[in-house]
Amino acid sequence: MRRVFPRHxxxxxxxxxxxxxxxxxxxxxxxxxxxxxxxxxxEVSLANNRAIFERYRFTxxxxxxxxxxxxxxxxxxxxxxxxxxxxxxxxxxxxxxxGDMKLARMAAKWRIPFxxxxxxxxxxxxxxxxxxSWNWMQIYFYRDRDYVEKLMARCEAAGFDxxxxxxxxxxxxxxxxxxxxxxxPLVLDWYNKLHTLTRPGWIKDVLYPNGVPTFKNLGDxxxxxxxxxxxxxxPLAVI
Ligand SMILES: Cc1cc2nc3c(=O)[nH]c(=O)nc-3n(C[C@H](O)[C@H](O)[C@H](O)COP(=O)(O)O)c2cc1C
Numbered sequence: 001m002r003r004v005f006p007r008h009x010x011x012x013x014x015x016x017x018x019x020x021x022x023x024x025x026x027x028x029x030x031x032x033x034x035x036x037x038x039x040x041x042x043e044v045s046l047a048n049n050r051a052i053f054e055r056y057r058f059t060x061x062x063x064x065x066x067x068x069x070x071x072x073x074x075x076x077x078x079x080x081x082x083x084x085x086x087x088x089x090x091x092x093x094x095x096x097x098x099g100d101m102k103l104a105r106m107a108a109k110w111r112i113p114f115x116x117x118x119x120x121x122x123x124x125x126x127x128x129x130x131x132x133s134w135n136w137m138q139i140y141f142y143r144d145r146d147y148v149e150k151l152m153a154r155c156e157a158a159g160f161d162x163x164x165x166x167x168x169x170x171x172x173x174x175x176x177x178x179x180x181x182x183x184x185p186l187v188l189d190w191y192n193k194l195h196t197l198t199r200p201g202w203i204k205d206v207l208y209p210n211g212v213p214t215f216k217n218l219g220d221x222x223x224x225x226x227x228x229x230x231x232x233x234x235p236l237a238v239i
Contacts, residue, residue, distance in 0.1 A: 009201075029196040031181040031188060032094055040173025076162065078134065081111035088138035088164060090119030093213030097205050100127060108133035115164050118151070121213040128158040136162040140169055151217065 005022040006013070014020045025033050039046030071082035086107050092099030100122035107114035108130050115136040116127050127135050137160045142148055155163065183189045188196070196203070206213065 027199065028095065028202055029192065029199045031192045031196070032202070034177040034181060035091070036089075036095065038175055038177040040175050075113065080113060080134070084112050085136070086112065086114045088115040088117035088166070090117040091121060091213070091215075092117070093121030094206060098122065101130070104130045104133055104135060107135075113162070116160075116217075118217060119215055120217055121215060123216040124154060124160065125158045126216075128160065134162075135160055136164050138164040138166055140166055154217075 005019055009023050009026050011020060011023055014023055021037070024036070028036075072079055073083045074080075075085070086103055092103060096102060100116060100120045104114045104116070104127045111132075113134045113136050114127075115138050116122075116124055118137075118139050120127075124135075124137060127133075137151075137155045139148060139151055139155075152163065181188060181192050
């Protein structure tokens, strides 16, 4: 059955993830929405991953006292409020202003860990200021080992006690939507430029007044000529 989603744009009123996605689609420019939602090639792995999660079932417990329930669990020797960790996603500032900070604050409020992406638009030191938070830091294993070491030293100094080392991006997936939305790296095609103008709320939230958010932890690795670069340049190759 095809669902009819409400026409409002308020995330607080969403009842499920599909509704959140529908609202996001109304609020975000096409290229940003596709960045979040799209997989690679025919998106077979994406569909397969979802299908696997959909096969999980809860076992109902009846005729037993369930008046006291708890989702708390132990992760790396610490108790968290529910078995959920926010995975690292790069470029969160492109989705909403201070996207990384918003996620870190929400994670702290709900007592779950937040993983800051290496490609974040907020400096890790700033994330470390969020009270009562348990922040993890994701790092790609770049060929530039000096950078990796410097980043790890920054994490330690800022009080991050958990590193998430990801090794999946030695070669980037073939994201077809990326090829459609840009005429060349970083340059949107006309459809996407015009579509962005239909999202004044996003322009005000994300672009005004400083323009496209920049990467705040990649600093030394980005070529100086392109400090505002949105794509990961070749020196960032991993492994
Ligand atoms: C928009 C987006 C950005 C991502 N950025 C990163 C990243 O910067 N670093 C990283 O290690 N993983 C990144 N990932 C991968 C996620 O952390 C996660 O492993 C992946 O999405 C699988 O989890 P899911 O099935 O809940 O989406 C990103 C995923 C998405 C969808």
